Amino acid sequence: MLNASSRGWAASGSPRGARNGGDLGPGDLQKGTSHMSFEELLELQSQVGTKMYKQLVTGNSTKKQSSRPPVQKACVADKHRPLEMSAKIRVPFLRQVVPISKKVARDPRFDDLSGEYNPEVFDKTYQFLNDIRAREKDLVKKQLKKRRSGEEREKLQQLLQHMEQQEMAQQERKRQQELHLALKQERRAQAQQGHRPYFLKKSEQRQLVLAEKFKELKRSKKLESFLSRKRRRNAGKDRRHLPLSKE
Numbered sequence: 001m002l003n004a005s006s007r008g009w010a011a012s013g014s015p016r017g018a019r020n021g022g023d024l025g026p027g028d029l030q031k032g033t034s035h036m037s038f039e040e041l042l043e044l045q046s047q048v049g050t051k052m053y054k055q056l057v058t059g060n061s062t063k064k065q066s067s068r069p070p071v072q073k074a075c076v077a078d079k080h081r082p083l084e085m086s087a088k089i090r091v092p093f094l095r096q097v098v099p100i101s102k103k104v105a106r107d108p109r110f111d112d113l114s115g116e117y118n119p120e121v122f123d124k125t126y127q128f129l130n131d132i133r134a135r136e137k138d139l140v141k142k143q144l145k146k147r148r149s150g151e152e153r154e155k156l157q158q159l160l161q162h163m164e165q166q167e168m169a170q171q172e173r174k175r176q177q178e179l180h181l182a183l184k185q186e187r188r189a190q191a192q193q194g195h196r197p198y199f200l201k202k203s204e205q206r207q208l209v210l211a212e213k214f215k216e217l218k219r220s221k222k223l224e225s226f227l228s229r230k231r232r233r234n235a236g237k238d239r240r241h242l243p244l245s246k247e
Contacts, residue, residue, distance in 0.1 A: 119177055137163050175212055179205075 036044070045053040085091050108114040140160050147153040183205075187197035200208070217223040 119173070123174075123177075133163065133167070137167075172213075175216070176209055179208060179212060 041053075044056070048056070083095075083097065106113075137160070140156055140163065144153065144156045144160060147156060183200065187199070190197045214223070217226050
């Protein structure tokens, strides 16, 4: 049979005792169970349960105490400190000691950050470059008159020819822009009048450009020289396709 203190623990269902209306500590519980017989201990275990019985006997709390030592919070390491390599791994011959940020080249012609290319806005923004090119062209012509012969004269002639080609290409591009603008205005006028606008094909646009170029050459009296160069170029192309003569 259980004694009075054991019956109090069993009735309460917890390690808190009813002796003198106060709580029983772990030492008091161990002293109380040490004087009990084996039969009383088995009966106490059957009444309070195995888990509670182990707590009564050993005096441990319900919380599991981890056997691992408390982990200390690691301090934030300095990012500029030397790299610490393990002695178990062979250090490679080539290794990155200091991290270097890779410089990425950005081409504004193919980058979306630069926006879309608008020829009209571009020409208006960089209109001042035409004056600079004209002054440079006059300067090259003056230097070319001073040089009678030599390697410098050939270089100046090539530079002047390159400038003239750039100027001609710019004028041709400007004529094409004016033609596209005129076609756009014509389609807009047709839409306002209620007609269905007609969009020219690329081949038709090329024919219009060639017609405008023909009129411009005829006005500047350079049509004959242009046609003669065109004939020589076409004759050279045809000569390539001719079979070689056998001697």
